[in-house]
Amino acid sequence: MKIAVCVKHVPEQSKRIDPATKRLDRSGEGAINPFDVHAVEEALKLKEDRGGEVVVVSMGPAGAQDSVRKALAMGADSALLITDEAAAGSDLVATTNVLAAALESEAPDLVLFGQQAGDSDGAVLWAAVADRLRRPVISQVADLSVEDGKVRGKRQTEFGYDVIEAPIPAVLAVSDAINEPRYPSLKGIMGARSKPQRTVSLSELGLEGGITGEAGSKTVVQALSDPPPRGDTVKIEDDGSAAEKIVEFLAERKLV
Amino acid sequence: MSTLVFLEHHGNELLKPSLGVLSKATTLDQDVSGVVLGSGVRGLAEQAAKFGASRVFVADRPELEAPLPQPRVDALAGLVRDREFDTVLFASSVLATDVAGGLAARLGAGLNWDLTDLVQQNGSLIGKRPALGDTVYVDVGWKDGPRLALIRPGTFDPQGVAETQSVEIEDLEPQFEDFSLAATMVEQAHAESEGPLIEDADVIVAGGRGLGAPENFKLVEELAQALGGAVAATRAVVDAGWYPYATQVGQTGKSVSPKLYIACGISGAIQHKVGMQGSGLIVAINKDPNAPIFEYSDLGVVGDLNDVVPKLTELVRQRKS
Numbered sequence: 391m392k393i394a395v396c397v398k399h400v401p402e403q404s405k406r407i408d409p410a411t412k413r414l415d416r417s418g419e420g421a422i423n424p425f426d427v428h429a430v431e432e433a434l435k436l437k438e439d440r441g442g443e444v445v446v447v448s449m450g451p452a453g454a455q456d457s458v459r460k461a462l463a464m465g466a467d468s469a470l471l472i473t474d475e476a477a478a479g480s481d482l483v484a485t486t487n488v489l490a491a492a493l494e495s496e497a498p499d500l501v502l503f504g505q506q507a508g509d510s511d512g513a514v515l516w517a518a519v520a521d522r523l524r525r526p527v528i529s530q531v532a533d534l535s536v537e538d539g540k541v542r543g544k545r546q547t548e549f550g551y552d553v554i555e556a557p558i559p560a561v562l563a564v565s566d567a568i569n570e571p572r573y574p575s576l577k578g579i580m581g582a583r584s585k586p587q588r589t590v591s592l593s594e595l596g597l598e599g600g601i602t603g604e605a606g607s608k609t610v611v612q613a614l615s616d617p618p619p620r621g622d623t624v625k626i627e628d629d630g631s632a633a634e635k636i637v638e639f640l641a642e643r644k645l646v
Numbered sequence: 647m648s649t650l651v652f653l654e655h656h657g658n659e660l661l662k663p664s665l666g667v668l669s670k671a672t673t674l675d676q677d678v679s680g681v682v683l684g685s686g687v688r689g690l691a692e693q694a695a696k697f698g699a700s701r702v703f704v705a706d707r708p709e710l711e712a713p714l715p716q717p718r719v720d721a722l723a724g725l726v727r728d729r730e731f732d733t734v735l736f737a738s739s740v741l742a743t744d745v746a747g748g749l750a751a752r753l754g755a756g757l758n759w760d761l762t763d764l765v766q767q768n769g770s771l772i773g774k775r776p777a778l779g780d781t782v783y784v785d786v787g788w789k790d791g792p793r794l795a796l797i798r799p800g801t802f803d804p805q806g807v808a809e810t811q812s813v814e815i816e817d818l819e820p821q822f823e824d825f826s827l828a829a830t831m832v833e834q835a836h837a838e839s840e841g842p843l844i845e846d847a848d849v850i851v852a853g854g855r856g857l858g859a860p861e862n863f864k865l866v867e868e869l870a871q872a873l874g875g876a877v878a879a880t881r882a883v884v885d886a887g888w889y890p891y892a893t894q895v896g897q898t899g900k901s902v903s904p905k906l907y908i909a910c911g912i913s914g915a916i917q918h919k920v921g922m923q924g925s926g927l928i929v930a931i932n933k934d935p936n937a938p939i940f941e942y943s944d945l946g947v948v949g950d951l952n953d954v955v956p957k958l959t960e961l962v963r964q965r966k967s
């Protein structure tokens with residue numbers, strides 16, 4: 391079974407939005423999106439159980455190589471990094487255009503995502519990619535099994551548990567409750583460099599200009615502002631009357 | 647503008663966050679339609695009329711019985727194209743997020759998520775989105791239509807309209823793609839919670855590690871009950887198995903914005919903060935005076951929650967009786 395895991399390289403510290411471009415500043419140190427590490431782990435477990443191969447797919451700046459290497463060090467077999475200045479500033483639709491093209495060229499049986507992007511808090515990409523690939527999707531999967539050409543995922547929603555089944559090929563997003571990711575071994579880290587890694591541009595994926603990057607995006611960032619200030623904090627120590635003070639505070643605001 | 651609001655339901659009720667978005671939409675656009683997708687859901691259309699929808703589209707089909715996203719993408723894509731809606735609004739949920747993502751790809755449309763407000767500015771629609779752990783607010787827009795938006799649950803309250811307008815109900819006959827029907831729901835175990843859902847609640851009482859033990863959640867539950875509110879939990883206690891995931895507030899759980907949020911034994915790490923700092927009023931009870939939650943609460947109480955919470959519950963009960 392061939393499993394593709396999509397990973398995102400996200401800024402590590404001091405996240406900021408560049409006021410000039412209104413894009414997230416991706417020039418500093420980055421790391422693999424922590425949610426995606428769970429998807430890598432789940433792919434490796436499936437491979438260990440059932441055989442096959444795991445390919446890491448990422449779209450990002452050249453520095454995203456670090457995140458790809460981390461996944462390879464954990465045990466993934468190969469990697470495809472799409473990096474192109476013309477892809478910078480891509481929104482959901484533009485990113486979907488690129489990832490779907492890359493995934494079509496890889497033709498995996500399963501595509502795995504983490505449950506959200508740690509930088510944008512987005513949780514919409516897998517549904518968009520699944521639609522473009524015309525494959526079934528199961529999101530928020532906290533327990534995964536594969537049997538007889540089908541994948542079965544258990545997940546929690548606002549109302550309780552769902553168990554959803556889909557034929558392979560399929561697209562899955564896994565919750566971070568699904569597993570405890572392994573740490574790369576020293577051998578894994580040393581071996582990562584020699585694993586097959588391809589870096590491709592948009593034209594090498596057969597993508598034309600205009601459908602990626604800012605040009606291909608349908609959303610725009612118009613302005614940045616500070617969060618609205620909260621009122622002053624009243625802080626008290628409990629001297630036995632804290633409960634009364636809370637009730638008073640709430641009563642003044644007509645909340646009790 | 648021509649606005650369509652995705653009206654999500656559970657059982658025989660339209661969900662409150664969806665109705666809140668519908669109410670908000672009627673302040674931005676005179677002609678707002680709702681859409682209800684499910685099986686045996688025709689009766690729900692009337693509910694939407696009470697919140698200002700002038701037209702409700704209903705697809706009542708067995709393929710739409712399970713709350714799965716892809717057949718809903720098919721139904722919505724057809725509707726948006728046929729009727730040329732330029733704006734489609736969703737209240738965020740597990741289902742709505744997947745539907746909106748799929749629809750964005752299908753229509754090649756712009757999707758902005760996690761919005762906490764929608765405004766008209768110089769004739770164009772602008773969404774407000776807290777980003778980077780809510781440290782910066784971003785004004786987001788769309789280059790062209792259709793404009794898709796996911797709104798944080800609890801952002802807008804449903805506002806009943808004084809006089810129920812006559813609502814036009816139109817039946818849809820969606821065409822489904824084969825791949826959209828490939829995923830099937832094999833089991834649903836819905837724990838019927840006793841109190842209100844946290845997305846719907848005006849008051850939330852939340853418990854964290856500081857409770858010390860799972861059985862101490864009863865302190866939180868009793869206070870929530872006295873206030874007529876819902877119980878929420880932090881990531882740490884959900885991971886520890888003390889409380890169900892459906893109640894988890896924070897980055898990997900839900901974002902809520904009730905009128906009152908009482909945090910009991912919650913340190914208030916950034917991952918929790920992003921899920922609740924939109925609350926109207928935040929009261930924190932924690933024995934650690936340096937807990938980060940005190941930096942963003944309106945009233946902070948440094949004290950032992952085992953003393954403070956039961957007393958508070960008792961006082962609230964007395965006031966109500």
